[in-house]
Amino acid sequence: MMKKRYLLSLCMAVLLAVELQAKVVLPALLCDNMVVQQNSVVCLWGKSDASVLTVKPSWTEKEYRTDVSGNGSFQLWIETPSAGGPFEIEFNDGEKTTVRNVMAGEVWICAGQSNMDMPMSGYPGQPVNGALEAVVEAKEYPVHVFMVNRKLSKQTEEQCEGKWEAPSAESVMHSSATAYFFAKNLQKSLQVPVGIIVSAWGGTSILSWMSEKSVNTLPSDVTKACVERDSREQNLPGRLFNAMIHPLKNYTAKGFIWYQGEHNLQEHLTYDVMMKTMVDEWRNSWNDKKNEMPFYFVQIAPYRYFNNSMEIQRPLIVEAQKRALELIPNSGMATTTDIGEEFCIHPAKKPVVGLRLAACALAGTYHVKGLCTSDIKIEEIKPLDNKMILKFNSDFRSVYPARMKGFEIAGKDRKFYPAEAVFKNGTIEVRSDSVAHPEAVRYAFRNYVEADMKNVMGVAASSFRTDNWNE
Structure with a gap:
């Protein structure tokens, strides 16, 4: 009797071991509440000890079958439906594993430093406008969120930590x-579920968000100085890319949004090339050979950087961000000239930032007509008596108010004085009693200055200058 019981227990243990051995192991990104990119072909991957795996999405009668490689990994591609849900995805390698509450919609990768990382709950003493309303209304909007857990790595990682959260x-x-405000505005306009994968870490350098290999293509004196200035591990080349971007590469997404630059104020001469290098690598990681994945980013916010509102580090980095638009195909920029806070580097007006990012995406990616998101560009500069007459690109359409804050004017002595700026007959006339013969005009060209020039849709103009004087 004892021998029979022993044999029965042994058989059960063996069967249990086989059963456990065959169970599919999925990455954190493939879990309940996930959002798959609609009308696409998306990647599913994981591990199994079986030799063959089948996958059955509930939105189709089709069953997908794939072999498991010798190292126990599998990867397959499945077609996704138009926006909708909830759906289920069943994985079967002898034992069934089901991912539930799957939505089909639009998926975006969201990355950057603290202004991207800042939660809806804010930071101590630093609130987020509209947070209470967003929280109360959460279940009204099918926006699913995956927050990538912070991690650093010297080598590329294949897995990240986190989970998809339903609204x-x-x-x-x-x-x-x-x-979230970006996603919420997309959802309201497109009327489809939206999934955001957020990978962000405050106070980090752009060098950490690309691989060491990519960093080594940049000027060595620039990267060396950047690392020496702040050598914390999260700012070393590749550390965040390896652990918080590379593991996302298999997850099919529509595009990227980016909010970073405060840490790299001193790299204003090369930040545009840094951005392009990073975007090129990200697109290659997602196998985007045609630069089809859009990249939308936010200007750094006005603030008294280096404890000085009157210095110009911020407008100089904004110039680099504007140059990046010319280097990076399929990109767009959300302006922040009017929403900064002099004594807080994390402005509360995140709903405005999210709205402007969404407007960039709606116009550039989803082809919503009628949105005016382009930045202002000077087409003509003409001195007239004691004034400077500025004419701008027609696609900026118009500006308001009639009298604008934030302008300065200078003569041959290169000393800038606050100026009166009046919108008149499609041009802006700028003058100051302190400058009899003006030669240069600047707008919002300080770390922090009140500025209110906008187009007719309320999109702020970037800081700009008509001179190229060395500082």
Whole structure:
């Protein structure tokens, strides 16, 4: 009797071991509440000890079958439906594993430093406008959030940590405010579910968000100085790319949004090339050979950088960000000239940032007509008596108010004085009693200055200058 019991227990243990051995192991990104990119062909991957795996999405009668490689990994591609859900995806390698509450919609990768990382709940003493309303209304909008857990790595990682969260007050409270407001505005306009994968870490350098290999293509004196200035591990080349971007590469997404640059104020001469290098690598990681994945980014906010509102580090980095638009195909920029806070580097007006990012995406990616998101460009500069007459690109359409804050004017002595700026007959006339013969005009060209020039849709103009004087 004892021998029979022993044999029975042994058989059960063996069967249990086989059963456990065959169970599919999925990455954190493939879990309940996930959003798959609609009308696409998306990648599913994981591990199994079986030799063959089948996958059955509930939105189709089709069953997908794939072999498992010798190292126990599998990867396959499945077609996704138009926006909708909830769906299920069943994985079967002898034992079934089901991912539930799957939505089909639009998926975006959202990355950057603290202004992207800042949660809806804000930071101590630093609130987010509209947070209470967003939390209360959370379940009204099918926005699903995956917050990538912070991690550093010297080598590329294949897995990240985190989980997809369905819409709830709690999930919205802890999500990135910038990313959530972007997603919420997309959802309201497109009327489809939206999934955001947020990978952000405050106070980090752009060098950490690309691989060491990519960093080594940049001027060595620039990268060396950047690292020496702040050599914390999260700012070393590749550390965040390896652990928080590379593991996302298999997850099919529509595009990227980016909010970073404060840490790299001193790299204003090369930040545009840094951005292009990073975007090129990200697109290659997603196998985007045609630069089809859009890249939309936010200007750094006005603030008294280096404890000095009157210095010009911020407008110089904005110039680099504007140059990046010319280097990076299929890109766009959300302006922040009017929403900064002099004594807080994390402005509360995240709903405006999210709205402007969404407008960039709606116009550039989803082809919503009638949106005017382009930045202002000077077409003609003409001195007239004691004034400077500025004519701008027609696609900026118009500006308001009639009298604008934030302008300065200078003569041959290169000393800038606050100026009166009046919108008149499609041009802006700029003058100051302190400058009899003006030679240069600047707008919002300080770390922090009140400025209110906008187009007719309320999109702020970037800081600009008509001179190229060395500083």
